[in-house]
Structure formats: structure tokens, C-alpha cells
Amino acid sequence: MKLTPDIALVGGGRAGFDLTAPLDCNVYLIDGGDGELVLVDAGVGGVAGNTDLLLRSIAADGYDPGRIQRLLITHYHADHVGGAADLRDRLGCSVHGSPLTARTLAAGDEEQISLPAAKAAGYYPDDYRFRACPCAADLIEGEPLTVGRLTVTPFDTPGHADGHVSLLVEGGERTYLIQGDLVFHGGTILLQNTHDCSVQKYAASVAKLAGLEFDAFLPGHLTFSLDHGKRHIEAAHAIFSGLGIPRNLG
Numbered sequence: 372m373k374l375t376p377d378i379a380l381v382g383g384g385r386a387g388f389d390l391t392a393p394l395d396c397n398v399y400l401i402d403g404g405d406g407e408l409v410l411v412d413a414g415v416g417g418v419a420g421n422t423d424l425l426l427r428s429i430a431a432d433g434y435d436p437g438r439i440q441r442l443l444i445t446h447y448h449a450d451h452v453g454g455a456a457d458l459r460d461r462l463g464c465s466v467h468g469s470p471l472t473a474r475t476l477a478a479g480d481e482e483q484i485s486l487p488a489a490k491a492a493g494y495y496p497d498d499y500r501f502r503a504c505p506c507a508a509d510l511i512e513g514e515p516l517t518v519g520r521l522t523v524t525p526f527d528t529p530g531h532a533d534g535h536v537s538l539l540v541e542g543g544e545r546t547y548l549i550q551g552d553l554v555f556h557g558g559t560i561l562l563q564n565t566h567d568c569s570v571q572k573y574a575a576s577v578a579k580l581a582g583l584e585f586d587a588f589l590p591g592h593l594t595f596s597l598d599h600g601k602r603h604i605e606a607a608h609a610i611f612s613g614l615g616i617p618r619n620l621g
């Protein structure tokens with residue numbers, strides 16, 4: 372689903388637009404116009420995923436999957452990163468994350484991503500496995516990437532998960548914030564009973580994003596906003612600033 376000349380939503384499951392496998396997060400494609408395409412997040416992969424369907428979705432939007440040279444990961448939860456190894460096998464792309472995400476993905480560390488707890492809670496099938504994948508540790512706050520005419524700047528945004536980054540995309544027809552699972556439509560959040568969720572880190576990350584200027588709000592699940600997207604971050608920030616906790620999806 373092409374959203375603008377710069378960005379397409381090419382994947383997402385039942386907590387989204389049902390474009391690809393049911394457990395997939397929203398998968399975005401960045402087109403900087405210089406021939407290279409960049410994918411953000413990989414979907415669930417493995418026995419719960421469908422890489423063929425994701426690649427068909429990309430092609431159906433008019434993009435050649437063979438032009439995807441980089442895959443950027445917002446955070447290490449299985450629905451965002453589980454498909455990384457499959458995509459790397461199929462596309463030969465490089466994979467990039469924060470240092471913690473890179474270490475976790477390279478090790479296939481199921482405890483760090485809370486996969487046993489998530490399986491016990493019924494989020495993933497019993498036979499689902501987290502496949503390790505080489506990942507560059509170069510999504511660093513203050514170190515922007517260039518994708519053709521676009522600049523992609525990572526910001527550290529823990530709270531939902533350690534090592535979580537949000538990506539500010541500038542230089543296109545508008546400015547975009549691809550922000551993983553930090554804030555969702557209407558300012559809802561996703562705090563879970565996992566070892567690395569933190570209310571205090573959450574509030575600080577939301578405050579950081581509230582200080583950025585952007586038009587489009589592109590979350591890891593549920594619907595997006597192409598304009599006036601800051602209102603979702605500001606709604607959560609207002610509640611955290613009053614010492615409250617925004618409405619939780621979990």
C-alpha cells in the first residue's frame with residue numbers, strides 16, 4: 372500500500388491491515404529514489420510467517436524486491452524481527468539494529484526477546500523459533516543514514532523494549548516518524564509484563580519524540596496518520612507529564 376512517494380506499508384497482520392501473515396507487525400518500505408529500497412522491520416517469519424507473501428506484497432505495490440539492500444529493525448520482538456533471517460536469505464540484504472538488538476538477533480536469544488513468556492501467553496505457536504541472523508549494530512542516535520534523497524535518523528526509545536529505536540525520515544514530501552511499538556493511534560501504549568518494559572523509560576522516550584517535528588505517524592501496529600501525526604505522541608506525553616500512564620493495549 373503506497374502511502375506517499377517516499378513510503379509504502381508493505382506488510383502487517385491482524386493488528387494492522389491484514390496485508391501479510393496474521394502475526395506480522397506493520398512493515399514499511401522507504402524509497403529514497405536512487406534505486407535502493409530500505410525495509411523497516413521484518414515481520415514474524417518462521418513457521419508463523421510468510422516471506423513469499425511479503426515479497427509479493429512489495430511487488431504488487433510496484434517495487435522490485437531485488438532493490439532492497441538494507442533491513443532496519445526497530446526492536447527485537449519476534450513479530451518485528453523474526454523474519455529477518457528469511458529476508459536476508461532471500462534478498463541478500465544487510466540487517467541493521469541498535470547495539471542490543473544486533474547482539475540479540477545475532478545470538479538468536481529467545482530469553483532476551485521474552486519469546487518463552489510470549490509463547491506461554493499464546494502469542495506465538497509452540498513450534499515457533501527465533502532464527503539468529505547477522506545484524507550490524509549501527510542504528511545509533513545522532514548517526515543518520517542516507518537513503519537517496521532521504522535522511523533516516525535513529526532515536527533511542529526504550530520503554531516498550533530495551534534497544535528500541537524510532538526512525539525520523541526527512542527530506543521527502545513530508546516528514547515521517549516510524550516508531551515501532553512505542554505509541555499507537557490515539558496515544559495508547561504497550562506496556563507488558565516483561566523484563567525490559569519500564570514506565571520511566573517509556574515516559575522519557577515519549578518526551579523525546581514529543582520534541583521532534585514530523586507530519587506522519589507510522590506505528591508498528593494498528594493504523595497510521597499521514598498528517599498531524601504528532602497528536603498521538605502528544606496525547607501520551609500529556610498523560611505521562613501528569614504522572615499518569617496512558618491507556619495500555621496490553
Ligand SMILES: [Zn+2]
Pocket residue numbers: 446448531532552
Ligand atoms: Zn514490540
